[in-house]
Amino acid sequence: MKQDEKHISSYSSLAVVLTILLVLTTISVLATGFHLGPFTVVLALVIASTKVFIVLTQFMHLKFENLFLRLAVTGVFVLFALVVIITFVDYYFR
Amino acid sequence: MAVHQIHTEHTDSETGKLGMWIFLFTELFLFGGLFLVYSIFRAKYSAEFHVAAGELNAFIGTLNTVFLLVSSMTVAMALAAMQKGDRRLTLFLLMVTIILAALFILNKYFEWSHKFEYGIYPGSPVLKNMPHGELLFFGLYYMMTGLHALHVLIGMVLLSITTVRVRARRINSTRYLMLENSALYWHLVDLIWIFLFPLLYLIT
Numbered sequence: 001m002k003q004d005e006k007h008i009s010s011y012s013s014l015a016v017v018l019t020i021l022l023v024l025t026t027i028s029v030l031a032t033g034f035h036l037g038p039f040t041v042v043l044a045l046v047i048a049s050t051k052v053f054i055v056l057t058q059f060m061h062l063k064f065e066n067l068f069l070r071l072a073v074t075g076v077f078v079l080f081a082l083v084v085i086i087t088f089v090d091y092y093f094r
Numbered sequence: 095m096a097v098h099q100i101h102t103e104h105t106d107s108e109t110g111k112l113g114m115w116i117f118l119f120t121e122l123f124l125f126g127g128l129f130l131v132y133s134i135f136r137a138k139y140s141a142e143f144h145v146a147a148g149e150l151n152a153f154i155g156t157l158n159t160v161f162l163l164v165s166s167m168t169v170a171m172a173l174a175a176m177q178k179g180d181r182r183l184t185l186f187l188l189m190v191t192i193i194l195a196a197l198f199i200l201n202k203y204f205e206w207s208h209k210f211e212y213g214i215y216p217g218s219p220v221l222k223n224m225p226h227g228e229l230l231f232f233g234l235y236y237m238m239t240g241l242h243a244l245h246v247l248i249g250m251v252l253l254s255i256t257t258v259r260v261r262a263r264r265i266n267s268t269r270y271l272m273l274e275n276s277a278l279y280w281h282l283v284d285l286i287w288i289f290l291f292p293l294l295y296l297i298t
Contacts, residue, residue: 006177008174008177008178009170009171009173009174010174011171011174014167014170014171014174015167017167018163018164018166018167021163022160022163025156025159025160025163028292028296029152029156029296031296032152032296032297040297041297044292044293044296044297045292047292048288048289048291048292048293051288052285052288052289055166055281055284055285055288056281056285058170059166059167059170059281059284060278060281061170069111069112069115072115072119073115073119076119076122077122080122080123080126083126083130084130084133087130087134088133088134088137091134091137
């Protein structure tokens with residue numbers, strides 16, 4: 001089909017993405033050394049979510065995909081977030 | 095009346111890729127359910143999860159994170175190389191990806207066998223005598239990392255088939271859907287690990 005018209009990621013940009021991901025991993029590992037209390041979990045999840053976002057948009061090429069696919073992926077993550085929220089609401093306020 | 099069927103090979107890369115994404119959505123919910131169970135029990139038995147998570151080797155976990163992140167980049171580069179028509183580089187990068195996946199599994203083998211030596215394995219007497227929360231932690235640990243390791247193995251098989259097809263020129267610079275989809279699957283394995291790693295190994 002029209003594959004030749006597609007965006008092709010450059011090697012250097014992929015290498016930059018990897019570097020960012022490794023830096024975030026390092027921060028995540030080092031952060032366990034500080035005793036941040038309940039914020040440890042929050043920080044770890046924020047970093048993990050950032051990494052997932054980067055992998056989705058850059059490595060999995062979503063940034064260059066059509067709007068339908070981008071919305072579908074966003075929708076799935078929103079749906080999962082709702083499942084988590086509703087379960088916890090049920091768990092705490094039952 | 096003779097019916098002539100014109101046999102044109104139908105290749106629709108957009109649809110093929112969409113199908114892969116829909117499959118990945120189901121995978122996300124498969125692991126998502128486990129993450130949810132983990133979160134609820136973690137909220138309920140936070141002290142015991144804290145103790146049990148301390149038993150895990152954060153170094154091995156970190157090393158495996160690096161393996162998966164690097165392999166995710168190499169497979170993305172393999173796709174870019176194929177799109178540019180560089181077959182030799184594609185093959186090389188796919189091989190690197192498979193080797194990194196093998197290193198991940200090797201690491202997992204050492205990690206698990208070390209746990210087994212201490213009698214920590216599903217259904218073991220040591221585990222049964224542990225407090226309920228720790229038992230749940232290790233149950234979830236084996237379930238989640240085990241299911242993930244299974245995905246790594248499936249990913250290795252997919253990438254190997256892809257490599258063979260690239261070598262046979264059945265995947266080329268104009269038709270590379272299978273390489274694209276295998277790469278997507280491999281990135282999913284990476285995505286799941288990105289959440290598994292801090293939740294199991296780091297949050298202590």
